[in-house]
Amino acid sequence: MYQLFERYFPNVILLQDRFIQSTIETIYMTFFSGLIGGLIGVLFAIILVATKQNGILEKRVCYSLLEKAINILRSIPFVILLALIYPLTRLIAGTTIGLNASLVPLTIGFAPFFARQIQNALLEVDEGIVEAAKSVGSSPIDILFNVYVKEGLPAIIRASAVSIISLIGLTAMAGAIGAGGLGNLAINIGYNGFKTDVAVMSTFIILVLVFITQWICNLLIKTVTH
Template sequence: MSTFLETYFPNVIDIQGEIVESIWEALYMVVVTALVASVFGILLGITLVVTEEGGILENRRIYNFLERAVNVFRSVPFIIMLALIAPLTRLIVGTSIGTTAAIVPLVVGTVPFYSRQIQNALLEVDEGVIEAAESMGSSPIEIIFRVYLKEGLPSIIRVSSVTIVNLIGLTTMAGAIGGGGLGNLAIARGYNRNQTDVTLVATGIILIIVFVSQFIGNHFVKKTSH
């Protein structure tokens, strides 16, 4: 086994510590970004649903503003987003380079995508159930928690899984321009130094993370479906 690795993955053997560090950096970016973006994404998604025409808190001004803001931010390529909000990143974390600094643009890039996914998930909730809750005198807050979030839970988990996969892809792009993680390893070590084995290993690890996240997501979808 050792002979096989030394023959086909010589550079990987030399930087095992760096690979482990890159994995932790990638997981750090994904987990922290997911936690922060989930809060803002769910709040924004719920607001879009309840303020749209016919919603339980219909407000065209708020809906139109948020709708356009989401569309604009979703339309900006992530690489350009990194450069555009660099001043904001420096203001928040003191630098625009590094793993922690990458979390700021990752959140900004993920929230619009996730909020739209949450909006679509909540719109799948049966309108009859919502109308029944309203006729029973349930307040908007009660409808949001007891109807939208409860009935839409399987769909919310499903779109969350999709968002995590998308986020993993964004972390690799952030890493390619100094954000650290597996993307930085694949570009700085693998591509720039022509170490193909490093690129292959980094790509393989990214795919494993994606498959594991999808498996976990599918497991919870099955658990919550009824």
């Protein structure tokens, strides 16, 4: 088996330490940009749900402004977003290239997408349950967290799975332009260096990360629905 692998993936064997490092970098980018962007996204989603028309804290101006901002950010292709926020990236990270610098555009790119996913998940909650909570005098905070979030938890986890998988794709794109990770390995060494086996293995590892993410989220869904 090893001889067969060595025959078809010779460069992968030579670069095995680089693969380990790149995988760790991809996980690093996904975790921290997902954590920060996720918190921002959840906050935005809760505000959108609370301030929508007939919402528990209806504020049409606030809802309209935030929704338009999210739509605009979601509409910008990630590669263009990387270029547009170079000054902000340099201000925050002190540089526009490298692992830590990538967290800025990844977070900004992820947050509005995640916000919309979580908003849709929260809106799946039966309005009858919300009205029942209002009728017994529950406060807006109680309704948001004990009704919307609690009842919508399975949908929130499903939305998180989709969002994290999308984020892994963004890290590969960021890596392709110098941020490190498996994207950098696949493009700069695999594609540009004419080492097809490196590109194939990088893609395979990214797919493994995607499958692991989906598997964990499926387990969480089963846990919260039993």
